[in-house]
Amino acid sequence: MALRQLRCYAEASARRPSLLNEQQRRAKAASRKLIPERLEIPERLIIYHFGRGRVGVLAVLKLTSILVSAFFTFFLVPSFVMADKPIGETVAVAVAGMIPVLFISYTTAPFVTHIHVHLPPAARVSRPVLERFVRTMPASLRLTVTTVGPIGKPRYSSVTVGELRPVTGKRSGLVNYMRDTKPENATRKWYMHRAVGSFMVQEGLQKDKRFGRKGKVDGWIWDAVREKIQSNKA
Numbered sequence: 046m047a048l049r050q051l052r053c054y055a056e057a058s059a060r061r062p063s064l065l066n067e068q069q070r071r072a073k074a075a076s077r078k079l080i081p082e083r084l085e086i087p088e089r090l091i092i093y094h095f096g097r098g099r100v101g102v103l104a105v106l107k108l109t110s111i112l113v114s115a116f117f118t119f120f121l122v123p124s125f126v127m128a129d130k131p132i133g134e135t136v137a138v139a140v141a142g143m144i145p146v147l148f149i150s151y152t153t154a155p156f157v158t159h160i161h162v163h164l165p166p167a168a169r170v171s172r173p174v175l176e177r178f179v180r181t182m183p184a185s186l187r188l189t190v191t192t193v194g195p196i197g198k199p200r201y202s203s204v205t206v207g208e209l210r211p212v213t214g215k216r217s218g219l220v221n222y223m224r225d226t227k228p229e230n231a232t233r234k235w236y237m238h239r240a241v242g243s244f245m246v247q248e249g250l251q252k253d254k255r256f257g258r259k260g261k262v263d264g265w266i267w268d269a270v271r272e273k274i275q276s277n278k279a
Contacts, residue, residue: 084169089189092267093160093246100158104197110149111196117142150195155220155245158199159191162266179269182206184277188270192241202241209244209274219245222274246271 095103117138125135163186168178184207194200208224215223226242233240 084166085171086164086169086175088166088169089161089163090263090266091159091261092162092263092270093157094262095156095158095247100193103153103156103158103193106149107153107193107195107197110145114142114146146195151216152219153193154195154241155192155216155243157190157192157244157246159189160246160267161189161191162270163187163189179266182269182273184273186270190241190244192244194238200238200241202244206270206273207277210277211275216243221245 121142122135122139125138164175164178168175184205186206188204188206190202190204192200192202204224209222210224212220212223215221220243222244224242224244226240229240
C-alpha cells in the first residue's frame with residue numbers, strides 16, 4: 046500500500062514538469078506565429094546622416110587644428126626658448142598654438158554625423174507595422190547618436206527619445222538638443238571621457254537618401270522622433 050502511494054506521488058510529480066514544459070512550448074510557438082523568424086526590417090536603421098562630404102570636412106578640420114597646435118607646441122615654442130626670446134613672446138606663441146584646437150573642439154563637438162534607431166522585433170515585421178510603431182513610439186525607444194571626437198574619431202552616445210530635450214541659444218546656437226549626463230558620468234572612471242550631453246542636428250538635409258551600399262537614410266523616422274522630442278519640452 047505504501048509503495049503504491051509513493052508510486053502515485055512520483056507519477057504526479059513527473060506530470061507537473063511535463064505539463065509546464067508543454068505550456069512553455071505552446072507559448073513559444075504562439076510567439077513565433079506573431080513574430081516571424083525572418084523579419085523584413087533590420088534591427089538598426091539610420092534615420093539621420095550629416096553627409097559624407099560634411100563629415101569629411103569636419104574630421105579634416107579637427108586633424109588640421111591638432112597638427113597646427115603640435116607644430117607650435119613642439120617646434121616654435123622650443124625654438125623661442127633656445128633663442129632666449131622674451132617670456133611674453135614665448136607664452137604668446139604657445140597660446141596662439143592652442144587656440145585653433147580649442148576653438149575647433151568647442152565649436153564642432155556637438156555636431157551629429159549619424160543617428161541610428163534600434164527597433165524592437167514587433168516593429169520589424171513589415172513596413173506598415175513600422176509606420177504604426179513610429180507614430181506611437183515610446184519614450185524608451187533607443188537611439189545611437191554619433192559625433193566626432195577631438196581627434197576625429199567617432200563617439201557613440203546611446204540615448205532614449207525621452208532623454209533628449211530641445212534647447213535654443215546654447216553654446217552660441219551650436220546646440221539644439223541636450224540630455225542629462227549626470228547618471229552616466231557617475232558610472233564612469235575618472236580617466237574616461239565625459240558623456241556627450243549636447244548635440245547639434247542640422248535641419249533641412251535631404252531625406253530618404255542612399256549613402257553608399259549600407260542602405261538609405263529613413264529621414265521620415267527622424268521627423269517623427271523630432272516631433273516626439275519637441276513634446277518633451279513641456
